[in-house]
Amino acid sequence: MTDIRGPLDGSRYPRYMEPSTFARLPRLDEVSRADVSIVGVPFDSGVSYRPGARFGPGHIRASSKLLRPYNPALDVSPFAHRQVADAGDIAVNPFDIAEALTTVEQAITDLREDGSTVLTLGGDHTIALPILRALHRDHGPIAVLHFDAHLDTWDTYFGAPFTHGTPFRRASEEGLIDLERSQHIGIRGPLYGKKDLEDDAVLGFQIIRSDDYETDGVASIVERMRRRLDTGPVYVSVDIDVLDPAHAPGTGTPEAGGMTSRELLNTLRGLVGANIVGADIVEVAPAYDHAEITGIAASHVAYELLSVLALGS
Numbered sequence: 001m002t003d004i005r006g007p008l009d010g011s012r013y014p015r016y017m018e019p020s021t022f023a024r025l026p027r028l029d030e031v032s033r034a035d036v037s038i039v040g041v042p043f044d045s046g047v048s049y050r051p052g053a054r055f056g057p058g059h060i061r062a063s064s065k066l067l068r069p070y071n072p073a074l075d076v077s078p079f080a081h082r083q084v085a086d087a088g089d090i091a092v093n094p095f096d097i098a099e100a101l102t103t104v105e106q107a108i109t110d111l112r113e114d115g116s117t118v119l120t121l122g123g124d125h126t127i128a129l130p131i132l133r134a135l136h137r138d139h140g141p142i143a144v145l146h147f148d149a150h151l152d153t154w155d156t157y158f159g160a161p162f163t164h165g166t167p168f169r170r171a172s173e174e175g176l177i178d179l180e181r182s183q184h185i186g187i188r189g190p191l192y193g194k195k196d197l198e199d200d201a202v203l204g205f206q207i208i209r210s211d212d213y214e215t216d217g218v219a220s221i222v223e224r225m226r227r228r229l230d231t232g233p234v235y236v237s238v239d240i241d242v243l244d245p246a247h248a249p250g251t252g253t254p255e256a257g258g259m260t261s262r263e264l265l266n267t268l269r270g271l272v273g274a275n276i277v278g279a280d281i282v283e284v285a286p287a288y289d290h291a292e293i294t295g296i297a298a299s300h301v302a303y304e305l306l307s308v309l310a311l312g313s
Contacts, residue, residue: 005031006069006079015065021086022060022121022302023067025079028087035082036309037116038302040089041104044285045097046126046164048157050252052285057089057121059250059286060302063295071307074269078303081310087111097126097162105130108278109137117309119302122282124252125152125164128237132167132176135278139233142277143181144168145225147264148239149188149210149255153200164252164283172203179204183228185221185267186210186242189255210242213263222270229274236271236279236305238264240298248297250289261297268304272311279305 007024021027022038040057047053070077078084090107092100108131111118120131125148135142146152146168153169155161161170171177184200188210191197200207206228208221241251244258284298 004080004083007067010068020061022299023064023079026085028085031083031085033083033114034085034087034116036084036119036306037087037111038084038119038121039087039107039111040121041092041123041127042089043092043094043100043122043127044124044252045094045100046124046162047252048163048165050285050288052287053122053124053252053283054094055286056123056282056284059284059289059295060121060281060298061086063292064299064302067299067303071303074272074307074311076307076310078306078310084306101126101130101162105134108134112138117276118278119305120278120280121302122280122284125167125237125239125282126162127282128280129162129167129170131278131280132171132235133174135233135235136176139277141175141178143178143183143229143232143234144171145229145234145236146182146184146205147186147237147242148184149186149241149258150239150253151184151187151196151200151205152239153203153205154196168205169203177204178232181228181230181232182206183208183225185225186259188257210258213259218263218266222267225267225270226274232275233277234271234274236276238279238281238301239283240281240294240301241283243297248294250285250287250294251283252285253283261300265300265304268301268308271308274308274312276305276309276312
């Protein structure tokens with residue numbers, strides 16, 4: 001396609017100038033349609049510890065200015081094969097979680113109306129639930145590939161059913177998740193009890209732990225991941241706290257012993273050929289992020305996902 005608009009040329013326009021879109025891509029209203037829409041959800045009313053992920057979308061965009069148009073690791077130019085555009089942020093109610101979930105679900109539905117794949121920048125992990133609700137209408141139960149230090153399949157916090165620690169329990173209960181193909185990657189740290197793991201298995205998830213990267217290596221992890229996902233639709237959800245705090249200090253619930261950014265990026269590259277129908281990157285909290293370490297990692301996660309999507313077109 002000759003009418004695809006990519007990022008501004010960094011050799012002609014300094015990267016520290018406008019626009020403030022992801023990777024300096026065009027806005028959605030500047031193109032006729034988008035094959036991939038990048039949208040922010042500045043919402044963190046579901047967090048249980050450090051707040052601040054509501055500022056994540058803007059921080060990830062600001063940290064993406066140095067991304068270049070060719071990805072040598074996958075031999076693809078992700079902005080040349082498909083029209084990628086920044087749809088801005090969804091205005092969600094910070095005082096009413098139920099209303100916010102409804103708003104996100106409708107906004108994702110609207111963005112997907114013309115066939116666009118949506119990559120969402122959070123925000124806290126609560127937003128994965130309404131996105132899965134929107135996707136389920138077209139795809140039925142979806143394999144969730146969930147990168148996170150935490151299971152996010154707990155029942156409630158303080159009696160509240162919709163938080164950043166409960167989205168995948170609610171999604172499983174609502175029949176949104178493919179119980180035979182879903183997987184957590186990067187799980188680590190203390191739990192409330194052994195029952196957390198027992199409940200999680202019933203809800204449909206297989207677990208690859210962070211420590212498995214040390215014993216098995218990335219290639220083995222990718223093989224296990226692809227075997228589990230098989231050929232059906234996949235939703236990729238990346239909580240940036242899957243990374244070790246050394247690689248992602250700017251997050252709300254950090255856990256020691258996490259993945260390196262290199263391990264995460266190489267694992268995502270293993271998704272080439274998978275049927276990815278949507279993705280999110282969540283829990284970036286810039287107030288704790290010195291030198292843009294977390295924002296840069298998150299922007300590169302988005303870049304690899306866009307590259308995988310380009311190769312799937």
